[in-house]
Amino acid sequence: MNNEALADGTAVIELQNIEKTFQLGDQTVHALDGVNLRVMKGEYVSVMGPSGSGKSTMLNMLGLLDKPDRGNYRLAGHETTTMDEEQRARWRREQIGFVFQSFHLVPRLTAQENIELPMLLEGLAPRERHNKASDVMARLGLSDRGKHLPNQLSGGQRQRVAIARAIVMRPALLLADEPTGNLDSRSGTDVIELLEELNRTGITLVVVTHDAQLGERARRHVRMVDGRVAAE
Template identity: 50%
Template sequence: MTIALLDIAKEYHMGDSVVHALSGISLRVASGEFTSIMGPSGSGKSTLMNILGCLDRPSRGSYLLDGQEVARLNDDQLALTRNKKIGFVFQNFNLLPRMSALQNVALPIVYAGVGKQQRLERSEEALSMVGLADRKDHRPNELSGGQRQRVAIARALVNNPAIIMADEPTGNLDSRSGTEIMDIFTLLNQQGRTILLVTHEPEIAAYSRRVIHFKDGCMVKDERR
């Protein structure tokens, strides 16, 4: 198993009240799975993704990532785990506007201390994988929405992570660009990467072989295809 959650809960304290964002989630995701997480706004799916991606900690419960308990790692340990094992793709791309596509892709390996020449080679290779080698010197405002998301995918790939996590990756794209992006995720999964994707669109979830449904902080359905 790549991911194993046991009785994960996440609570937020708002004044005198407690918001239960996640309630007792137990879930296993095997290496190489393509899994979509669906649910309405406020269902807990993005909260779960933040915990899975080591961006947040659960209030209680166990999270094993490749056999390592990560629920109680400190901030530095979480950052190291994220950098080594997980690539992220977000709805809003999260690209730095003053940097070129190549420079944006290289950011994760700058933080990892990789030398300049190797950064250049790996970033160009990642852009080639998503069909944007000829746009490496373009800034985000010179690219279409679909191209910007492909840059974001290249950035997620540059450290060669085993897991790609995507939060509404087609939410800001037209249907044609969304199809192109999902074709890339499908190819990455066929190459052996584990894909975890949050979406509210059934046609996007249809690309995956497993769909987990959330409602009110609970996992209510687990479909395998």
């Protein structure tokens, strides 16, 4: 896999005619119904839409957590639909960072251990993991929280830890699913400002939300309805 930084102006995400259907009882639900999307390196995109519009499915698709039934998805120039599970896992590890609404920190691990998880899965040496985690924590103002367990942290701090974990491998793409959904407005603003700051350093940011205010902040807005991109 190529790990070289993509030049500005190249596409990080290229979706072509992506289709995904779910079987819900007798009904076939078209979660994604012919989605086309192109996101360039360094872009800041919000994906908005009512619940059931397919935005979560799209996020999973972008994050290589789900496979489309039809269509092509090129991530940083590489076709992903033909990759096997191991390859997709490796791409997730190295090129994609996830930030979830409910943080998803492992409760029995300290903040620092949570941040080290992707590097643990990658098989980096303990010293290297420690150094990289310390760097990221310093950058996000978490240096004095490394030894804390998630339940000893505030919501905003937990999401910061989650963001630290998402970016510690220096991914090309950062995917955030309702990143402020579980936070009060002040911490929410903090978190979104942090994400935007990261975006300014060159990371491609895709935020999925149904919060119009949050969605408006992005430079580019994608609106989804019934599994289609309805408007930009």
